[in-house]
Amino acid sequence: MRFLLPLLLFFSALALLPGCEPKEDIITTDSSAKLEFSADTVKFDTVFVTVGTVTKRLWVYNRNPRAVRVEEISLTGRPGVTYNLLINGDAGSTANNVEIRGKDSLLVLVSATVDPTAGDARPFIVEDDLRFRTNGNNQQVKVLSYGQNAYFHAAETLPCNAVWTADKPHVIYDYARVGPNCTLTIEPGTRIYSHSGAFLVVQGRLLINPTYAPTGELKPDDKNIVRFQGDRLEEVYNEVPSQWGGIEFDQGSRNNVVRYTEIKNSAFGLLAYNPNNTQPRPNILVENTVLKNISSAKLAFANGGLSLEGAGILGISADFTVHNTLLTNCGEYAVWAVQGGTYRFDYCTIANYTPQFRRESSSVLLASTIKINGVTQPAVAPSFIMRNSIVWGSIEDELAFIDGEQYPSNINISHSLLRTKDYAKGGALDQSKNGNILNPSESSRSIFRSTPFRFRGKGYDYQLDTLSPASNQGVPLPTTIDLLNRRRNANNPDVGAYERVNP
Structure with missing residues (x-):
């Protein structure tokens, strides 16, 4: 027992040495350490103006063995649409100094609200760029929505x-x-x-x-x-x-x-x-x-x-x-x-x-x-x-x-x-x-x-079906067309909403 205190002091000192920090937690500043993404475009299907979209996921991967610090994640802020981000539980249009451990990933949640615009009912495209700045590298993922009045x-x-x-x-x-x-x-x-x-x-x-x-x-x-x-x-x-x-x-x-x-x-x-x-x-x-x-x-x-x-x-x-x-x-x-x-x-x-x-x-x-x-x-x-x-x-x-x-x-x-x-x-x-x-x-x-x-x-x-037991089993009724506006058999119509035709 008399050796226990010195051993604890020895291992505590080792833990404080710079070389003992896990490699995946050491932040690299190498410009070759770029990010990868689960998609090059976050696409929202047609959404009505002023109505929010569902939330889409974008995974950001750090394939490097060491950690990276993403200095800025931001949207360009183009007119016509409001995109919202949720990063590490924080909502906003910008996030700074976000760290991603080596061989790890970050989940970015994106939603959108399309602004009203003049015009008819035809869908129109509104887009923005989601930017990531890491070690001098500027990378972008396009965010795209189809709006409709x-x-x-x-x-x-x-x-x-x-x-x-x-x-x-x-x-x-x-x-x-x-x-x-x-x-x-x-x-x-x-x-x-x-x-x-x-x-x-x-x-x-x-x-x-x-x-x-x-x-x-x-x-x-x-x-x-x-x-x-x-x-x-x-x-x-x-x-x-x-x-x-x-x-x-x-x-x-x-x-x-x-x-x-x-x-x-x-x-x-x-x-x-x-x-x-x-x-x-x-x-x-x-x-x-x-x-x-x-x-x-x-x-x-x-x-x-x-x-x-x-x-x-x-x-x-x-x-x-x-x-x-x-x-x-x-x-x-x-x-x-x-x-x-x-x-x-x-x-x-x-x-x-x-x-x-x-x-x-x-x-x-x-x-x-x-x-x-x-x-x-x-x-x-x-x-x-x-x-x-x-x-x-x-x-x-x-x-x-x-x-x-x-x-x-x-x-x-x-x-x-x-x-x-x-x-x-x-x-x-x-x-x-x-x-x-x-x-x-x-x-x-x-x-x-x-x-x-x-x-x-x-x-x-x-x-x-061709062999359907419902074929030609009806009796003439005042209704002379079927669901698809096809003429019914005048004497022996089919049973059901559809008159049978050869495919």
Whole structure:
């Protein structure tokens, strides 16, 4: 023990010697010690002016065995955009004397806000340079954004009889409201982007593409289709559900028209909210429309004390007439009809595979009553009429009629292809009649051209496969075109939203 104190003093002295500092902590001033970067450009996808971007990462590597001191990290500060940096937890546009150990790296976080500018809706480029000065070396990484002007609606009650045009996108924050006895008309080709949780609320009337009449076959990317989605335009958000609220029709809303429209990535597609069963009910005509990527955690309505799960079409005491429409990737329900109302579906396809999450609820749910503030409302049986349509998906029972035995005459499904186990057993709700096709064998491989379980990576195509059991199984109806404006077979039309054509 008498040698312990001298040994401690000896090793303490060694630790203080200059040559004992770890090599990777010794700062070099050699001009050959340059930095390397994870990218030569930090690129932001199109962002609306005044709206902040997501945060991008830039890794800065010191490949040298010794440490370097980056004397300055800064932005040039060009007009048209504000870029923000976060370096070692400090926010700002400049950082000084930042040390990077040998063989180590530094993470720089970059975000942007594009300044308003005069001009039309075409995207414009705004850029800056992120500069690094180290040992006399000046290195740069380009920072680039695509900005776009838009009309902004933030918690706004729209002017009565407003018209939304396609010259610039429309962006909704919180809500945009169509007041009672007022009309909002949305013209062909208009793009509507909604922030997280935002709704388009219709107390009056909504007309989307009310008079548009295409002259030939439509392509999925047709420029005249009105499109609703979230306001995050980065590619990673292209097909992500629940980015915004949806379109809500309140109890006073009448004579709404939704045509040639795509609604995607929301909590609800079309929600008609009339919990007191006020007459006349809200009514919506839906034609040649696609609703996809619809899902929600339960949403509380402050004015009704009601919690709802997401649905492509959700009616609480409402009337929906739906033609030539596709509903797909709805995480809870594609169609939820409750407490009365009339729901008519002709030539519709419900193809509900939900590859992004596990779904346990049936695609179509009917119920005669609902609880509000814990009180069960008086039962009003809904009427459900479906013709020449497809209800298919990833679970065995895609139809659910709650207490349907009490209103079997209100359910009329004919000449449709259905996936159902419960309603193929006989009884008042049995659907193996009226020309319906139930549970065709190997159907997941032959109904549609491409599904999440077939031809993975090719994309989803819910047009009918060459050998589809839905081909030529319909009956003539007044609707003579399909979702893509193609002429239907006059005598033996196909079932579903698409008339089959040779690829």
